Amino acid sequence: MNTLDAIFSRKSVRAFTGDLTEEELGTLLKAACAAPVGRALFENVHLTVITKKDLLDKIDCAGAAILQNPSMHPLYNAPVFILVSAKLSGPNDNVGYSNCAGIVQNMALAAVELGLGSCHIWGAVRGINADPALLTELNLPEGFTPCCGLIVGKTEETYAVRDIPEDKIKIAFIK
Ligand SMILES: Cc1cc2nc3c(=O)[nH]c(=O)nc-3n(C[C@H](O)[C@H](O)[C@H](O)COP(=O)(O)O)c2cc1C
Secondary structure (H helix, E strand, O other), X not given: OOHHHHHHHOOOOOOXXXXXXXXXXXXHHHHHHOOOOHHHOHHHEEEXXXXXXXXXXXXXHHHHHHOOOOOOOOXXXXXXXXXXXXXXXXXXXXXXXXXXXXXXXXXXXXXXXXXXXXXXXXHHHHHHHOOHHHHHHHOOOOOOEEEEEEEEEEOOOOOOOOOOOOOOOOOOOOO
């Protein structure tokens, strides 16, 4: 698949049928490591690959609680949640958050190439940040804050190049 086909085929997938192989996970993590990071400060970002069912369930519950909908499953029963954390300089550290978003998007595009389903996840991360016990369980390095993540897994959904309206995002041209 060429790069543009991967970009135009990517979509959020929220239904999963199984786990990744070690090789697939390795490819996703390599894609994460290939992401751009501001000033190349790779030591300011951190990945946590969560496959432990008990912990996934706790994050799911914390996310549902913060989103005030106990019946929802903000991790969608995905077999893998890759949490991206950053050493933020403050609440307005836009470089820190942007680093994390770029890492997630790289993995999402790699997931398309591998035929895996994936979805950016920020809602459940709010739940993690509101739960000190859960934060402790994640055992993040000192000073790191969970920013976002990607759920990923095998899926029955397929990818095809999507029709992307040119006015989907408002664009201003200044000439
Ligand atoms: C920053 C960001 C946060 C998102 N957080 C969530 C989330 O917590 N839960 C979810 O189901 N989807 C989440 N999404 C997926 C969006 O809902 C999705 O990208 C959007 O509806 C467009 O659909 P598409 O990805 O299929 O093109 C997030 C996407 C982005 C970029």
